Amino acid sequence: MSVEIPTLKQLEYFVCIAELKTFRGAAERLGVSQPTLSSQMYVLEQCLDVILLERSRKGAVLTPAGRDLLVNAREVLESMGGLINQAGMIRNGPGGTFRIGVSPTVGPYLLPHILPELHREYAALKLYVREEMPKTLELDLLEGRLDLVLIPLPFSGSKFTTDILFSEPLQLVLPKEHKLSTLSVIKTSHIRNQNILTLEERYSHYQQIQKTCEELGANILRDYEGTSLDALRQMIGMGMGMAFLPALYIHSEIHSPESLVVAKVQKLKLSRTHVLAWRTNSPNRGYYRELARTIRRLVKKNLNKVPLDFLSEV
Numbered sequence: 547m548s549v550e551i552p553t554l555k556q557l558e559y560f561v562c563i564a565e566l567k568t569f570r571g572a573a574e575r576l577g578v579s580q581p582t583l584s585s586q587m588y589v590l591e592q593c594l595d596v597i598l599l600e601r602s603r604k605g606a607v608l609t610p611a612g613r614d615l616l617v618n619a620r621e622v623l624e625s626m627g628g629l630i631n632q633a634g635m636i637r638n639g640p641g642g643t644f645r646i647g648v649s650p651t652v653g654p655y656l657l658p659h660i661l662p663e664l665h666r667e668y669a670a671l672k673l674y675v676r677e678e679m680p681k682t683l684e685l686d687l688l689e690g691r692l693d694l695v696l697i698p699l700p701f702s703g704s705k706f707t708t709d710i711l712f713s714e715p716l717q718l719v720l721p722k723e724h725k726l727s728t729l730s731v732i733k734t735s736h737i738r739n740q741n742i743l744t745l746e747e748r749y750s751h752y753q754q755i756q757k758t759c760e761e762l763g764a765n766i767l768r769d770y771e772g773t774s775l776d777a778l779r780q781m782i783g784m785g786m787g788m789a790f791l792p793a794l795y796i797h798s799e800i801h802s803p804e805s806l807v808v809a810k811v812q813k814l815k816l817s818r819t820h821v822l823a824w825r826t827n828s829p830n831r832g833y834y835r836e837l838a839r840t841i842r843r844l845v846k847k848n849l850n851k852v853p854l855d856f857l858s859e860v
Contacts, residue, residue, distance in 0.1 A: 554626055556590040557619045559583055560598060564616050565691075568605040620690040621827070628829025642830070643672040647683040647695040651751060651775055652820065655794040656696070660844040667840070680750050687825065694834060696841075698750055698818040707831065708821040709838035712845055713855040716754075716816040717796055718809045719779070720788035727807040734814050738763040741787035743778050746771045751818070755790055758816060775799070782806060790816055797852045819857065 562572040563583070573580045591598055598612035608616065631642035648657065657675065664671060676692065680701070686692040688705060695701075701708060720727055726736055742764045744755040752771075759766050767787055772778040776799070778789045783805055791800075800806055822838040824831060846856060 550593045552590050552593045554623065556586050556593075557623055559586050560590060560612075561616065561619050561623065561690075563587065563599065563606050564608055564612065565689075567607065569601075624690060624825075625829050631830055631833070642670065642833070643674070644693040644830075645674045645676065645691070647676050647678055647686055647692040647697070649680055649683065649697055649749075650677045651745070651749065651792065651795070652696060652698065653677050655792070655798040656820075656845070656849075659848045660841055663844050663848070664840065679748055681748070687823065690825075693824065693828070693830070694837075695823050696820065697823060698820055700750065701821060701823055705826055706823050707826045707834075708823045709835060710857050711820045711822055711838060711842055713817045713819045713857050715793045715853055715855075716790040716818065717793055718788060718811050719782055719791045719796065719800065720807050720809065721782055721785050722805045722807055723785065724788065724807070726788075727809070732809050732811050734762055734811060737811065737814075740764050741767050743767055743770055743772060743781050743787040743789040745775070745778065746773060751792075754816070754818065758790070758814075762814075779806070792818065793852050793854070794849070797849070817855070 559572065559576065559578075562576055563569060566572045566575065569580050569583055573583045576583065587599065594615070596611040596615070597609050598615065600607045600609055653675065654677075661673065664673070676686075678686065680697055683692065683695045683697055684701065684703075687695050688703075696711070699708075718732065726732055726740075729736070742755065742759050744766055745751045756766060758764075770781060770786055772781065772789075775791060775795045778791065779799065781787065782789055796808055800808060822834065822841065824834045828834065842856060845854065
């Protein structure tokens, strides 16, 4: 007796309903009618001989079996996508369509320097970019809504592979009228009791600055946490404090004759390390390694005036 095999379309429908938790929303995203969607889900459940979804007027909820099989369904769809991309690379050279996530504190100040040249080198490569908070990027990568993330460490897990791209210093930025701005050498002792502005706690940047302030005896201004690097820059300009900002942001956004000073603190090395990460079992992992190498090369070439450290070359 032959066993009916679920189709890729049915698995795609299942994953979409699981993500949106509603047949109506899934039907709109997929461009099909609700009756078509419902009938295909019924056929899928008959094929697998399990109930995947609990239906109600409020929407659709995964059953325990549905939760278990959702991971497999995503892996099947990803493997098929990998097969199609691999065939395209064999036929046309490196390329394909990938969804990449980046942190708001990285993307706007890095991607403009690498994406145009990536497109020129790999005409068949298409990257759909999404900016999100690090925790959201991690979840989206895990659940297959993203193929890659370009993100600062810490970022790890048994289901992810990371390739180090470069390390970026965090530099002290203070208003020109601040008494420390006139010093030829700023020592760590000068930072004691100073007011330090930082991003909100949901940014990985926050934990690093918090630890540094505790070690140096500086004060984090909890009532004035920034929602973006631009917000921090504006608060520094108003004399509310100083901040340690990423070198890429400084290179992109802080120019003379702005009323800000970028300074080095003697014997203080603050930096963040950026990685390209993907799911360890991704069928495109070989290509992602190549992409990481290309990104490193383009960053080194196009951002040579920024004091970056290419750790992977050590």
